[in-house]
Amino acid sequence: MADPRIVVVGAGPAGVRAAQTLVEAGLRPTVVDESPASGGQIYRRQPALFRRSYETLYGFEADRAKALHNAFDGLANQVDYRPDTLAWNVYDGVLHTLRDGVAGKLPFDALILATGATDRLLPIKGWTLPGCYSMGAAQIALKAQACAIGRRVVFLGTGPLLYLVSYQYAKAGVEVAAVLDTSPAGGQLGALPHLASRPALLAKGLYYRAQLMARGVTVHNGVVPLEIEGPESVAAVRFRDGGGQDQQIACDAVGMGFHLRSETQLADLARCTFTFDGDLGQWRPETDRDGRTTVSGVYLAGDGARILGADAAEISGRLAALAALTDLGRPVAGHRIEDLRRRQQTMETFRRGLAKAFPWPAGLARSVADEVLVCRCEAITAGDLRAAANLKGAPELNRAKAFVRVGMGRCQGRFCGSAAAEILAETRGEALAAVGRLRGQAPVKPLSLAATRETSS
Ligand SMILES: Cc1cc2nc3c(=O)[nH]c(=O)nc-3n(C[C@H](O)[C@H](O)[C@H](O)COP(=O)(O)OP(=O)(O)OC[C@H]3O[C@@H](n4cnc5c(N)ncnc54)[C@H](O)[C@@H]3O)c2cc1C
Numbered sequence: 505m506a507d508p509r510i511v512v513v514g515a516g517p518a519g520v521r522a523a524q525t526l527v528e529a530g531l532r533p534t535v536v537d538e539s540p541a542s543g544g545q546i547y548r549r550q551p552a553l554f555r556r557s558y559e560t561l562y563g564f565e566a567d568r569a570k571a572l573h574n575a576f577d578g579l580a581n582q583v584d585y586r587p588d589t590l591a592w593n594v595y596d597g598v599l600h601t602l603r604d605g606v607a608g609k610l611p612f613d614a615l616i617l618a619t620g621a622t623d624r625l626l627p628i629k630g631w632t633l634p635g636c637y638s639m640g641a642a643q644i645a646l647k648a649q650a651c652a653i654g655r656r657v658v659f660l661g662t663g664p665l666l667y668l669v670s671y672q673y674a675k676a677g678v679e680v681a682a683v684l685d686t687s688p689a690g691g692q693l694g695a696l697p698h699l700a701s702r703p704a705l706l707a708k709g710l711y712y713r714a715q716l717m718a719r720g721v722t723v724h725n726g727v728v729p730l731e732i733e734g735p736e737s738v739a740a741v742r743f744r745d746g747g748g749q750d751q752q753i754a755c756d757a758v759g760m761g762f763h764l765r766s767e768t769q770l771a772d773l774a775r776c777t778f779t780f781d782g783d784l785g786q787w788r789p790e791t792d793r794d795g796r797t798t799v800s801g802v803y804l805a806g807d808g809a810r811i812l813g814a815d816a817a818e819i820s821g822r823l824a825a826l827a828a829l830t831d832l833g834r835p836v837a838g839h840r841i842e843d844l845r846r847r848q849q850t851m852e853t854f855r856r857g858l859a860k861a862f863p864w865p866a867g868l869a870r871s872v873a874d875e876v877l878v879c880r881c882e883a884i885t886a887g888d889l890r891a892a893a894n895l896k897g898a899p900e901l902n903r904a905k906a907f908v909r910v911g912m913g914r915c916q917g918r919f920c921g922s923a924a925a926e927i928l929a930e931t932r933g934e935a936l937a938a939v940g941r942l943r944g945q946a947p948v949k950p951l952s953l954a955a956t957r958e959t960s961s
Contacts, residue, residue: 507531508832511599511610513591513770514618516544517814518806520576521821522616527582529829529836534584534610536591536601538949542576544806545620545640546814548647549573561647563672564708568814591619593946594774597801600946607955614801614828617771618821621764621807625919626661626869627878627886629731631760635738638919639761643669652678654757658741660684660729662862663763664709670721671712673759680721681755684743686762686865688726698857701850705813724751728868732758763862764811765922772944774802780937781810783859785866786922787941793845795824796831803828816851819844866936869926878927879920881913886927893931900940901925914950917942 510526512519515537526533535542541549547569550556558566579585586603593600599610623638630636637645637653639661645651646669656679659670666685674680699706716723726746733740733752742752771789772778777798778787788810795803805824806817823844830836872878874887888908898904901911901924910924911917917924921942928939947956 508613509611510534510614510616510828511536511612512616512618513537513599514544514620514806514808515539515542515576515585515587516618516620516806516817517547517572518620518808518817518821518824519544519616519618520572521818522618522805522825523579523583523821524575525822525825526829527579529825529834531829532582532584534586536586536589536599536610538588538590540587542585542587543569543573544814544817547572548644550648550650554650556650565814572818590949590951591770592948592951594770602951602955605952605955612801614803614832615774616795616803616805616821616824616828617774617808618805618817618824619767619770619808620817621766621811622918623761624763624765624864624922625760626762626865627872627876627920627923628660628729628760628868629873629876630734630738631732631758632877632880633732633734633738634736635757636732637757637759639663639665639669639759640764642757642759643672646672646676652676652757653759654738654755655679656681656755657757657759658682658684658753658755659759660727660741660743661759661761661763662687662865663761664858664862665761665763666862667709667712667716669759671715674716674719674721680716680719682741682753683716683721683723684727684729684741685723685725685862686727686729686868687862688746691863692725692861695857695861698853698860701853701857705854762864763858764807765918766811767808767918769916769944769948771797771802771804771808773946773948774799776802776804778941782937783856784811785864785926785936792827793823793848794827794841795820796827801828801831810855812848812851812855816848816855819848819851823848864922866926869923870930872923872927878923879910879913879917881915881920882909882911884908884910884920889924889927890931893928898928899932900938901928901942902940904928905942911942916945916948 510533562569589603601608728744776789803824805820872886
């Protein structure tokens, strides 16, 4: 009997451990990743000519990064690895890819989607000015290109990455003008019992914050961002502090992010059922605890399933691979699955703590002023969206998209979808879940028409 065809999308912590588990079972999976090298976001590798040490680049995570890189490099002859390859569509048991402008088709018996996450963003007046970056982009600039986004930077948003990236910038010698966290300090204290489920991780978070303070960086909690001021490019941030006072801080760049959102478009195209997660105010694909989706043969792992962090991504990658092996009738040791599930449960407790400590500021999204651009790809303002809800009667997000093109541009709603849903729900007086979510459409990222023609012929 021929070996099953197993495709893994993503070579971050989840995808690497999934591939490794499949190889250990004697299979040769195909691993597709649009990045030029394995490692994913947290263990992103630097360009070949860069010489920073693991310690410099990954700090506390140096050993984990090295272990993951070595694990994947060690699989070189046992996996069909396709870097620089975008997976842009999936249907009828075939994954559609694109590399160097050449389209490809990968039929599969099992598909493991380990596609990670991107920043969750909130439109703020002035957020489209040159010099305003997403938190992830600010970190990638530093990690991959050894560049800072500015000389005097304000970090704004909420979530663990807010403190990590601010610390990384300060450590690299960049002036961090302030850290502005929309979450109140009280919520973070209240979340400590949950966060204590992973003491080492909690200690790292506290360390980053202490280091910022030791370097004289002011951290404001419970802020309301008012405006990123220009006029030509970022020159200052205006905000209301936790005490209700308006303040202005001069800077030449802003790194902004409100935690993360899962990359779920491929799961959507594979027709997985989604469910609304009230804790996070986000839709995510339904899975069992091992990563099985509602579609036979399609599995999810890592941040693409739910945002649990890198260690959890490694565990879930293994679990998804073991689930696929089980479903394909391959022998799998039950105690191994049980052990991984137990470890994953601790990660879940921690995630609940993070959700409590760093809540998505839904109220800010809902109160975005009419003139602020929400969908920057299509130049749709909050007012346009409200008009669609009121005048045209868009009952849900995809209808609003059809009326005003919100979420129809290059980013396909990745960066405006969360806020657009909040604004629509507020305007219609509906619960967030009632306005639904932007459905994933192929191609998940822009590509040439010629490529799609070739594939469908
Ligand atoms: C920008 C960013 C920076 C982060 N930095 C940190 C950090 O410093 N410390 C920390 O603890 N956590 C960080 N996180 C969170 C952390 O990255 C994750 O918890 C962890 O990396 C998740 O692993 P993963 O394998 O699920 O996904 P990822 O590591 O994100 O890997 C997903 C992989 O899938 C590939 N991919 C996605 N879609 C496609 C597609 N359609 N076709 C082909 N390939 C695709 C991507 O190129 C990527 O390599 C960061 C997250 C983001 C988004």
